[in-house]
Amino acid sequence: MTREQRMTAKSSQNATGALQSSGGFHRFNIYDAQSHLLEDFDGDNFYSTFSVTFDADVNGIGFNEYANVYAELYVSQEGGPWLHYYSTEVFSIAGSTSYDDYRVLTTLQSGYQTAHYDVLIDLYEVGFSEPVASLSSNDVNTLYALPLESRDRDPLYVETYPETYIEVEAGGSLSWWGLVALMCMLMSGRSRPMAR
Incomplete structure (x- = not known):
């Protein structure tokens, strides 16, 4: 669903929303947002799993303002329409603290082109x-x-190697039995006393 469609649906569902407010005048802003690219199984530098972390703030008349909020997240493919991909749960924010960051971890399962x-x-x-x-x-x-x-466009990349056959041949005519016999002769030669 596009952003415009979601906003129209929300407006028709909640025409009396202003009466249900937490009270008082609030001014909101999203102070900062970070994204992190997390999983790219096929190694093409296009990721199927990513996260977005944002810090929402509320300010008002009081010193310690707080509000219950939720967020809707959208993606736009190379300038196209904003398509909804996630709705958060309701969470609380307090003043301008950075301790109320909200992180959304997303894996795009299907339907998103490489872009x-x-x-x-x-x-x-x-x-x-x-x-x-x-x-x-x-x-x-x-x-x-x-x-x-x-x-579905990011299959697990498994590096394969061509099957290789290696044959090792060694030269020489000395076998294990020959080596044992040679050792025995050397040992028996040392154990005899030398004649003078």
Whole structure:
């Protein structure tokens, strides 16, 4: 589902969301976001597993503001439409602390072509249908042009080696039995006293 379709659906479901707010005036922002590329099984530098970590903040009239929020995450393939790929659970944020980072670990199972994808995060306060903050590849480079592909396009790469047959031949005419006989002769020669 595209971002526009999700926002339209939220608006129609929650027309009275403002009445369910946690109270007070809040100002939200997503302070920072990081992405990490994690699994590339076929070694082509396009990853099927990645993570996005973001730090959402809330500020208001009070000193220690807090809010219950959730996020919707989207990807856009090389400038295409924003396609929804994950909705977080409701989580709490407090003021401008960095201790409330939220990490989303994703494995794209199927349906994602090998391409570069941008990421968009929409933050919602519980009870409201409109995003209270957004952050995308337009704001930070860490969400820009991630080399991704779905797992069905990222098979496990197993390096194979051609079968090799090696034959070793050694020269010489001394066998193990010959070596044992030679050792016995040397030992028996040493044990005899020498005649004068």
